Amino acid sequence: MSGAPRGGALDWRTEPGAPATVQAPELADAAEARAWLADHHDDLRAGLHRHGAVYLRGLPVRSVEDFALVRDELIPRATPYREKATPRSDFGGGVFSSTDLPAGQAIRPHNENSYTLTFPGLLLFGCLTAPEEGGATPVADCREVLRTLPAELVERMRASGWILTRTYSESLSVAWQSAFGTESPEQVEKYCAENHISCAWDADGRLRTSQLRPGVVRHPHTGEDVWFNHLAFWSRFSLDDEIREVLLDELGPDGLPFDTGIDDGIPLTAADLESINTAYENATVRRAWQPGDLLLVDNVLTAHARDPFRGERRIVVAMGEPVSVYDCAPIVAPRATAATAVSHG
Numbered sequence: 001m002s003g004a005p006r007g008g009a010l011d012w013r014t015e016p017g018a019p020a021t022v023q024a025p026e027l028a029d030a031a032e033a034r035a036w037l038a039d040h041h042d043d044l045r046a047g048l049h050r051h052g053a054v055y056l057r058g059l060p061v062r063s064v065e066d067f068a069l070v071r072d073e074l075i076p077r078a079t080p081y082r083e084k085a086t087p088r089s090d091f092g093g094g095v096f097s098s099t100d101l102p103a104g105q106a107i108r109p110h111n112e113n114s115y116t117l118t119f120p121g122l123l124l125f126g127c128l129t130a131p132e133e134g135g136a137t138p139v140a141d142c143r144e145v146l147r148t149l150p151a152e153l154v155e156r157m158r159a160s161g162w163i164l165t166r167t168y169s170e171s172l173s174v175a176w177q178s179a180f181g182t183e184s185p186e187q188v189e190k191y192c193a194e195n196h197i198s199c200a201w202d203a204d205g206r207l208r209t210s211q212l213r214p215g216v217v218r219h220p221h222t223g224e225d226v227w228f229n230h231l232a233f234w235s236r237f238s239l240d241d242e243i244r245e246v247l248l249d250e251l252g253p254d255g256l257p258f259d260t261g262i263d264d265g266i267p268l269t270a271a272d273l274e275s276i277n278t279a280y281e282n283a284t285v286r287r288a289w290q291p292g293d294l295l296l297v298d299n300v301l302t303a304h305a306r307d308p309f310r311g312e313r314r315i316v317v318a319m320g321e322p323v324s325v326y327d328c329a330p331i332v333a334p335r336a337t338a339a340t341a342v343s344h345g
Contacts, residue, residue, distance in 0.1 A: 010043050018287045019139055019295070020051035024058040030066035033059045034073045041073075044296070049222050052302035053139040055287055056294040064091045067126040067294075067316050071095070074296055075320035079120040082113065084179045085166075085258075091316065098125060098137070098315040099306060109140045109280040109303035110233040112319060115164050115213055117195050117326075117334060120319035121220075123297040123304065127289040128314040135309025137295055138286040139302050142226035145279045146216065149227065153272060157215040160264040161332030162231045165210045166257065172247075173257035176207040198336035208254075212263055212337045217328035219300050226301060228328075232276040234258035235268065263337065280305075289315065300328065 011023040022044070027033045037044070048054050061067050071094075078094045089097040099107060113119035125137055146154060168176035180188045188207065192199040197211040215229035236244055236259050247256055261268045280303065287293075297304055300323060325334060 010040055010047070012047065014051075017285055019053045019055045019285045020047060021055040021057055021287065022047070024056060026058075027060055029060050030062075030069045033061065033066075034070050037070060037073045044074075048296060048298050049301070052141045052143070053295060053297045053304075056296065057290065057292075059292050059294060061126055061128075061292045061294065063128065064093075064095050064316060067124075067128070067318070068093045068095050070294065071124050071126075071318045071320075074294075075122050075124055075318060077320050077322065079113075079118070079319045079322040081319065082116050082118075084174055084181075086174070094318050094320075095316050096318070098317045101306075103131075103135075103310065103313065104308050106308050107306035108233045108238060108277075109138070109284065109305040110230050111142065111228050111303050112299050114229050115211060118322050118324050120299050121321035121323040122319070123295075123299050124318045124320075125295040125297070125304075126316045127291055127293040128316060129312050130289040130291055130293075131309035131313035132311030133309060134307045135311075135313045135315075136286040136288055136307045137315065138284045138305045138307060139295070139297060140280045140283040140285075140305070142228060142283075142301055142303055143224050144283040145276075145303070146225060146227040148279045148282060150275050153275060154216065154227075156262050156264050156266065157227075157229070157231070158331055160262050161212050162215040162229050163210060163212050163261045163263050163337050164230060164234065165208065165254075165259050167251070167255050168207045168209075169257060192336070196334045196336050198338060210337045212332065212335050214325065214328075214330035214332040214334070215262075217300065217325065217330055219298075220323060220327045222301070224301070227279075228300060231260045231262070231268075232273050232280070233260075235260045235273050237268075237270045237273040263332075289313075299323075 013021045027036055087100040089100055112123055168179060177183055180191055189199060197209050199209045201207055216225055217228045218225050236256055
């Protein structure tokens with residue numbers, strides 16, 4: 001071990017447009033990095049609640065094994081990845097690729113698994129290989145998003161919650177076998193019944209599900225209200241206009257891979273989506289990845305995204321500290337919903 005100092009105050013760095021960042025001292029290896037993180041656990045957690053996300057720069061994290069070692073200090077309890085929606089590579093030990101979606105595709109801000117009854121309270125991203133250009137993991141403070149959204153839209157969401165409908169497909173989204181981790185329709189139906197999700201199979205064996213979830217929740221530790229949902233992320237209005245029209249023509253309004261709405265009978269509009277995206281954009285900060293960087297995210301306080309990129313990019317992620325939606329003071333109780341409840345203007 002290098003004998004680098006592990007105690008003392010953290011070197012916090014804040015600047016406009018970037019997440020709060022802690023510069024680590026020179027450390028010999030991942031074991032020493034884990035010990036340094038343990039020494040500063042309380043300060044890091046306090047900073048995480050204050051800022052919503054903390055960037056850790058300068059750590060000797062060079063491999064999946066290194067990442068898993070420091071992960072065990074920051075997130076000792078894992079959260080299973082339920083109701084999968086995007087492709088990921090599984091590196092074992094609860095470490096995944098952040099996403100396997102194409103490099104040219106931007107990923108919109110979202111809170112991981114906001115549609116499940118139990119979701120990760122913490123996310124940890126780690127950079128093993130930084131891309132040549134782009135590829136940041138932007139973060140947006142959902143307290144700020146809530147404050148800047150139109151009051152009418154916020155009140156609709158508080159009172160009624162949001163609806164997610166999914167039609168599973170190997171070609172257009174994720175096959176139900178992958179999403180639910182089983183080849184058994186009976187196991188899917190059991191999971192859906194236990195998790196307040198309606199499900200139905202069509203004549204060709206395609207699965208369609210629908211669920212209602214609260215869209216504004218309260219952080220279980222800080223007591224702050226946040227905008228917490230995938231309403232904009234999976235709205236039909238998030239699709240390119242041409243792609244949306246093609247899908248609607250081929251699949252019909254009830255056959256889209258994903259769609260969302262607010263459960264108040266008032267159609268969700270493109271203008272509503274623009275308001276939400278503007279609020280996210282105004283609350284977003286980012287920092288370019290460097291090898292060894294970690295990004296610790298409070299998944300309730302903060303949404304995350306991905307910028308398009310060029311070159312090889314190896315960003316890994318782990319999820320943990322599970323949180324139940326019922327511990328987040330939901331005004332709207334989760335329930336299964338009929339898919340026809342989603343309406344649009």
